[in-house]
Amino acid sequence: xxxxxxxxxxxxxxxxxxxxxxxxxxxxxxIMARFKRLDDNDVFFLTGTDEHGQKVETAAKSKNLKPxxxxxxxxxxxxxxxxxxxxxxDDFIRTTEKRHFDSCQKIWNKLVENGNIxxxxxxxxxxxxxxxxxxxxxxxxxxxxxxxxxxxxxxPSYFFNLxxxxxKLLTLYEENxxxxxxxxxxxxxxxxxxxxxxxxxxxxxxxxxxxKVPNDDKHIMYVWLDALxxxxxxxxxxxxxxxxxxxxxxxxxxHMVGKDIIRFHAVYWPAFLMAADLPLPKKVxxxxxWTNEGNKISKSLGNVINPFDLVEEYGVDQIRYFxxxxxxxxxxxxxxxxQLINRxxxxxxxxxxxxFQRVVSMIFKNCNETIPxxxxxxxxxxxxxxxxxxxxxxDYRLLIDNQKFDVYLKNVWLVISDANKYTDEQAPWTLRKxxxxxxxxxxxxxxxxxxxxxxxxxxxxxxxxxxxLDQIKIPSNNRQIKDVEVIFGGGAKIELPEPLFPRVQN
Ligand code: MSP
Numbered sequence: 001x002x003x004x005x006x007x008x009x010x011x012x013x014x015x016x017x018x019x020x021x022x023x024x025x026x027x028x029x030x031i032m033a034r035f036k037r038l039d040d041n042d043v044f045f046l047t048g049t050d051e052h053g054q055k056v057e058t059a060a061k062s063k064n065l066k067p068x069x070x071x072x073x074x075x076x077x078x079x080x081x082x083x084x085x086x087x088x089x090d091d092f093i094r095t096t097e098k099r100h101f102d103s104c105q106k107i108w109n110k111l112v113e114n115g116n117i118x119x120x121x122x123x124x125x126x127x128x129x130x131x132x133x134x135x136x137x138x139x140x141x142x143x144x145x146x147x148x149x150x151x152x153x154x155x156p157s158y159f160f161n162l163x164x165x166x167x168k169l170l171t172l173y174e175e176n177x178x179x180x181x182x183x184x185x186x187x188x189x190x191x192x193x194x195x196x197x198x199x200x201x202x203x204x205x206x207x208x209x210x211x212k213v214p215n216d217d218k219h220i221m222y223v224w225l226d227a228l229x230x231x232x233x234x235x236x237x238x239x240x241x242x243x244x245x246x247x248x249x250x251x252x253x254x255h256m257v258g259k260d261i262i263r264f265h266a267v268y269w270p271a272f273l274m275a276a277d278l279p280l281p282k283k284v285x286x287x288x289x290w291t292n293e294g295n296k297i298s299k300s301l302g303n304v305i306n307p308f309d310l311v312e313e314y315g316v317d318q319i320r321y322f323x324x325x326x327x328x329x330x331x332x333x334x335x336x337x338x339q340l341i342n343r344x345x346x347x348x349x350x351x352x353x354x355x356f357q358r359v360v361s362m363i364f365k366n367c368n369e370t371i372p373x374x375x376x377x378x379x380x381x382x383x384x385x386x387x388x389x390x391x392x393x394x395d396y397r398l399l400i401d402n403q404k405f406d407v408y409l410k411n412v413w414l415v416i417s418d419a420n421k422y423t424d425e426q427a428p429w430t431l432r433k434x435x436x437x438x439x440x441x442x443x444x445x446x447x448x449x450x451x452x453x454x455x456x457x458x459x460x461x462x463x464x465x466x467x468x469l470d471q472i473k474i475p476s477n478n479r480q481i482k483d484v485e486v487i488f489g490g491g492a493k494i495e496l497p498e499p500l501f502p503r504v505q506n
Contacts, residue, residue, distance in 0.1 A: 005041040006249040007033055010257050011050040011093065011230050014074040015059035018081040019297070020290055020305035020335065021258065024323055028287060028405065029256045030087045031324065034459035035400045037088075039481040044249045046234045047082070048093035049075040053223030054128045057209035067209045071096055084308055086316050086462055093234045095211075095226060102238035104211045104221060104229050110276040111160065112214075122157035122201040125150040130260075131223050133201055146260065158203040158219060165271040166197045172270060178283055180266045181403065182330040185259060185286045189266045200268065228269045231255065232278070244278050252281040262286040285403050288332035305335060314504065317461040318344045324405045324460060341504045351416045352453070353500040356468055358423060359446045360497035366432055371447055371472065371490040372440035382445040385422050386487065388415050389452040393484050396456060405460075412456055419449045444490055447472055452484050464500050471497055 009026045012018070026047055033045035050056075051071040060070035075094055082089060093100060111117045125134040129148035144150050173179055173190050180186040203219035204210070210220030229237075235250040244250045257265050265284045273280050292303045310319050322340050325347065327333030363371055378386070389396075389412075399408040423446060431439035454468040458479065469479060473492035 002040050002042045004044065004249050005033075005036045006044045006235075006252045006254075007036075007046070008231050008252055008255050009047040009089075010255075010261060011048040011095065011227055012078055013053075013055060014049050014051050014071050014078070015055050016299075017074070017077050018307060020307055020310075020323075021297070022078070023081060023085055023307040023319075024290065025256055025258055025287065026081070026087055026089075027085060027320055027323055028329065028403070030085070030089070031320075031405060031459045032254070032256075032400060032403075033090075034088055034462065035481070038455075038458060038479070039397065043090065044234075045089045046091050046093060046231070047078075047087070047089045048091075048230060048234075049078050049095070050223070050227045050230075051075065051095045052210040052220075052226055053131050054204070054207050054209070055131055055223075057207055058128065060209075068096065081307060084311050084316070085320070088462075091234050093230050095230060097233075099236070099238060100226075100230055100233040101211055103233035104226050105214050106238055107225075107229050107232065107272065107276050107278075108214055108221065110278075111272065114275055114277065116161050116164070116275040117158050117202065118161070120157060120159050120199075121155070122159075123154040124152075124201075126153045127151075135198065153206070155205045156219075157201040157205070158213060158216075159199040160202045160225075160272065160275070162197045162200040162268070162271055165274060166193055168274055169193050169197075169267060169271060172280065176282075179270075179280075180262070181283060181285045184330075185262050185266075189262060192263065193267060197267070224264050224268060225272065228264065228272065231281070251279040254283045254285060255281050257284060257286050259286040259288055285330075287330055287403075288327065290327075291332070291334045293336050294334055314340065314344060315501070317464045318348060318501065320460060321348060321409070325409045327406065329403050329405045338506065341506055344501060344504050345506075347413060348501040349503045351413060351420065352457075352464075355416055355420050355423070355446075356450060356471075356500055357497055359443065359450055360471060360494060362428055363443050363447065364494055364496050366428075367440065367443065369493055369495070371492050371494060372444040373490045374487060375441045375444055378441065378445065381422065381426075382441060385415075385418060385445055385449050386452075388418065389449070389456060390485050390487075393481065397481070400459075408456075409460065412453055415449065415453060419446060419453075422446070447490070448487055451488060455479060455481070455484050467498070467500065471495070 007029050009029050012022050029045060033043050037043045057067055060067040063070055079092060125139060127144035127148040127150045130144055130146055134144055134150060138145055170193055180189050202222040202225050203213050204222060205218050208220060210223060211226050213219035213221055231252055235247050240247060255265050270280050291297060292305055295301060295303055297303055322343050325343060396408055426442040428439045428442045431442060451472060451474055454465040457465040473494060
């Protein structure tokens, strides 16, 4: 029986069109989901759209549309992004769906039943852009810490007794080193919680676009309580009878988020879940933010990076590779066109693309269009190359489990570079005249290495690696991670190779 693996992206606000930040979070999840599927897990990969709240209501008004008409229109752009970036999600949840409405009502009722919600009055600051409440002490120069404008809000409100959960949260972080990752974010959250938690306003009355509070329809649920609950809605929480103890996929193995929304996921969310007596997710990973050529990305600066344009101009695998290779996952990074072009030309075209091209065309031209059979004996240098991935496959598994995507790629590229060096040293074009048998062994060694490389690259470069594996005739049912360790037999007939990556002009 394969192990269930549940991974989620944040659900995206539909007040905006998709940008590189959205593509980035989902890409990281897509890579983990694809790897886990290839490694024998039963994967549930969820993404979707966050369609309620004041921010979305205001955006709809500015377009002269009813909120529902507006969200129906804009959420399609996020569905289109999935296709454009070749994302392999298993479900797409919208917070305007019935399954989600039911699940929000259910969690609210559980919180009430357990005595964790009470009626009071909120007076304080609210930032619509962040959809977040702030204490007077958190306001910097009249703005939220993120720079978002704030407004003074005074209205009746239901409160969640967050303060009661402070110690339990600290115990959770202490007992589960890995619950918040990377470490820097963990420290940040721990000191925030140690600083003391105030009860949290969880309903609003001054606008109406949201999920009504059960039995008090003047109130709508705070958009973050609504939004976070999506992770349960997609696991049929509304129909569940076991407090999710018998759920196939809940608790989530990992919630992937950006660093700006770590507090909601690592403080509020586990507190809501504990208060509703539900199992807790295993890990929250917060990645960094991209700047554009050194500048903060913002609509007002007009420098938002559109993933659709990028993919159209450079190709989907090229963008996927760049985003995952350029920056250690978890750190902030800078998007620069010249760096993107460098990576495409040097790593993809000159290294991986070139290795494939030279090896497959040499086989095509010199070996009767047929991959040489697995040789009876190999020299030491052949064995070293063939073993370099095969003997370290658990390291790659660990790198995925620890979100070290850039290191994974670096390691694969070291093997690509070794394979190119081996080709130069062995010079099969010379062996063709001097030692035909040895040439066949060298070409076999190379194609076997290319097979292992391409198997490992499937989660990152799904289109290209599939094309390579197709062209070197690896059957589609022999493309699991465990197949890396089974050296293939050779003998298949091949065609002239098709180039993998066109070079890009600088
Ligand atoms: N709707 C909430 C999430 C609710 S989850 C229960 C939300 N949506 S969002 O659309 O504003 O942002 C979603 C994600 O995009 C966040 O993870 C955020 O970090 C990411 N990014 C937005 N801009 C980004 C960059 N410039 N760089 C990298 N990621 C960034 O928050």
